[in-house]
Amino acid sequence: MRILDGLDSASGPTAIALGNFDGIHLGHQQVIAPVQAVRHPHPDWTPSVVTFNPHPQAFFSGNYLPSLTPTAEKAELLAGLGIEQLILLPFTRELANLTPEQFVADVLVAQLQARQISVGQDFRFGRGRSGSAQDLQAIAQRQGIPTTIVPLLKHRDLRISSSAIRKALDQGQPDLAAAWLGRPYRLAGCVVPGQQLGRQLGTPTANLQIPADKLLPRWGVYAGRAHLPEQGFRDLPAVLNIGQRPSLNGDRTISVEVHLLDWQGDCYGQLLQIDLQSFLRPEQKFDTLTALTQQIQQDCRTARSHLTAQPSSFA
Incomplete structure (x- = not known):
């Protein structure tokens, strides 16, 4: 498992699961699943997870919360799922100001050579969180990149999320x-x-x-x-x-x-x-x-x- 603090040394072409992935919970695992086994049909593609460092919410609020899965633990879990590189995309003011179209063109296509993308249904990206998962799918499709949108996963009629897991642990559950x-x-x-x-x-x-x-x-x-x-x-x-x-x-x-x-x-x-x-x-x-x-x-x-x-x- 390669852990990268930027894009310069990323191995491409890539099949990408894109998101924050704190916890690598069951919902995250479904987002990751489409890129796990891409080496079999595409031996030159690198199954990758791209996340943001710091979390965009922490970047804008200044409140840096402890993680369910710090980087080393996250990498270990991802390696067990068949992911070969974890890319910690530095979340900067410059990155935050990219439009959805610029993010796809400049980051996913030009630098990561994305060939396949997977995101959760609630994924947001681009300036002011203006881009939705559906926008990403449409923009990527124009670049010839298939994009999977994974529906939200529920358990006992509750959405599985990192925040829900945090709450459960905070309540001693x-x-x-x-x-x-x-x-x-x-x-x-x-x-x-x-x-x-x-x-x-x-x-x-x-x-x-x-x-x-x-x-x-x-x-x-x-x-x-x-x-x-x-x-x-x-x-x-x-x-x-x-x-x-x-x-x-x-x-x-x-x-x-x-x-x-x-x-x-x-x-x-x-x-x-x-x-x-x-x-x-x-x-x-x-x-x-x-x-x-x-x-x-x-x-x-x-x-x-x-x-x-x-x-x-x-x-």
Whole structure:
């Protein structure tokens, strides 16, 4: 997978899925599907995803939200879908001022040598978001480029979208987010030394260094399934705490801590991945370490019960 911060070194001709693609959810996967296997009939075409950096909404508002899938995670997911290059198109004032016709001619045709395009039904582009998916299809057709418009995807009569997944995670509904993503929501990071207070309380935890631009869900305690790729362990039952640890932490920094229920060992410096499955309870402050210890033990029992009753349905 090639990750490009511009157009200069893009491999062409290209088959392009065009959009923002934060999350690579089920709707995004349908937009990507038409370009996944173009190498078979067209061996010289490069299946590509073109997205914008920063997100146009963030560019105009100045509010840069953390991502469901930061760039490295997005690239890994796209590679698994058969995409060979991810092009992060710098969203600048100059790009924002291009008319729809100029965007197609100057970017998609002249620089990316597009031979096929796929977009979602709600895609907007060009100056003032004046161009629709239908406009793109018509303009591209005049250039001889077939364009697929993918209808919006719904689940339980709700449109699947990045914003809906964000809302579900903010409300402590990782199961709903997983249904829309097509996989559990994953937090991953290097295990770094912590205060080791969990070990003193009888529940040693791995402290994860999560990328700064990764969206954290609602603070609290979760049941999840952990993976240690370097040691070959998968689907380890785990309890995860996200928040400021109000009973123990004086500096109020946000931490992500994982207690592995059926594993002991040293994983410092290694990658640990945790797939969220169930929200157990909000974060709360305990007056004594005894009360905290009792609650942690109860969290472990509850998590084990949840994970036993709901085996992982995702590969």
